[in-house]
Amino acid sequence: MDTDIGTSLQQPALEAFNGLTPDQYALVMQKGRVKKLQAKAYLFHQGDPAVNCFLVNQGRLKLTKLNEQGKEAIIRYVGPGELTAAVAVLRNRTYPVTAEAAAETNLTLWDKPAMMDLMHQYPDITINLLSMALERLDELQQRYLEICTEQVDQRIARSLLRFMQRAGVKVPHGIKIDIPLSRQNIADYTGTTLFTVSRTISRWEKRGWVKSGRESIIVTDPHALVQFAETG
Amino acid sequence: MDTDIGTSLQQPALEAFNGLTPDQYALVMQKGRVKKLQAKAYLFHQGDPAVNCFLVNQGRLKLTKLNEQGKEAIIRYVGPGELTAAVAVLRNRTYPVTAEAAAETNLTLWDKPAMMDLMHQYPDITINLLSMALERLDELQQRYLEICTEQVDQRIARSLLRFMQRAGVKVPHGIKIDIPLSRQNIADYTGTTLFTVSRTISRWEKRGWVKSGRESIIVTDPHALVQFAETG
DNA sequence: GAATGTCTTTGTCCGGGCGCAAATAAAGGT
DNA sequence: ACCTTTATTTGCGCCCGGACAAAGACATTC
Structure with missing residues (x-):
């Protein structure tokens, strides 16, 4: 019973690759490259040209954003099973935030063409990504409400x-x-x-x-x- | 030259149905139902079961959100060419915000099955929706930064x-x-x-x-x- | 274990911005 | 024209929470 101690309460994150068969899932993960980040290491900086998107396997990323005067806000923490920087795939822009490892973190990453291929090959992925984006939008709207009214x-x-x-x-x-x-x-x-x-x-x-x-x-x-x- | 007066400066909104041929576009619009809203009329309330998503053709919707104490924040204004309440399609949830016509507004609406069909028939639509969701996320992150730091x-x-x-x-x-x-x-x-x-x-x-x-x-x-x- | 750096606590001061009240202005209804 | 309703302005008091300073707690390094 005390083995419960240390158990994560984390609710299962909405996954990017739900609805795929194990085989398909394996293929998708194969297409990506893995990367390991030490705590406090930066993954990308706000303003860098956006080329990859990232899936967190273990650990946690902290996403921050700076204004012109250099003041910082934390946009969100990205945990295991979550994907970030999907903007990189959809638009040829720069990263709108800075990503830093809040702890030692293992990632899988795909560049734009690779992810585009996957999205066309497995349309469910696009739908999952959309669903995740809407979820995040929802959360941020909630936080926006809070900061406005409380x-x-x-x-x-x-x-x-x-x-x-x-x-x-x-x-x-x-x-x-x-x-x-x-x-x-x-x-x-x-x-x-x-x-x-x-x-x-x-x-x-x-x-x-x-x-x-x-x-x-x-x-x-x-x-x-x-x-x-x-x-x- | 002075015909410029009154010209909208609005930047062309990122459209949900880009990349479709005119014929396809016509079909898509045919699948939806049109609706007209007087100014100050409500389209849906936060907490209502989410069934439709809406494309604004003319006019403008005001999206607001209430907290437990009844204090309100304006999440955003939705203008011509923009789609809202995509959540309705992707998840069987309730609307996270309230939508009210800020002026007389013409809409086209699709229910979940209809939009799902369209997304499967024209995968570009899903990609456009994702792109739009990311754009809005980006904007809200920016506003969140502002309200945190300025x-x-x-x-x-x-x-x-x-x-x-x-x-x-x-x-x-x-x-x-x-x-x-x-x-x-x-x-x-x-x-x-x-x-x-x-x-x-x-x-x-x-x-x-x-x-x-x-x-x-x-x-x-x-x-x-x-x-x-x-x-x- | 001394030194250094980072994080945290706590005190004091004070100003931006909120709350309330009351007056004014503009629109709409009859 | 009058009344009602709704939006806006402005004055005043006050308090939350930001700025700064200084000291304490905890890690890490050599």
């Missing part, structure tokens, strides 16, 4: 809950977010400052809602967080 | 510029935004309050950057706005 506390609560769902692992007294998350990261994700995040989280720690360490957060009372996120 | 003034400037690009028509002394936009609308779009928007715009009016009336805005000095948006 205050910092609530947004931080929601972020922790979102991270928990996406990358939570059970530990003795709660659920640990299995991404190295600094206060600054959370601030960049929620559109505030690391100071405010720090204060907010210490407050919650005193109330027993979370336990936090250096770049690590354990949610001990998810229910309280949900309650807080919804009512302020 | 202050209210700048965001309002950027919004006006964005509306100008999407729905600008030339008028004698500037470019008129051809959407009925109240201060409240702009506030909901940029994540602030109508008071702040009002103050900001009157300030700009005094500087001669814009001319504004009731639910109407004319940008008279786009360059100044761009400058301001980028440097604060």
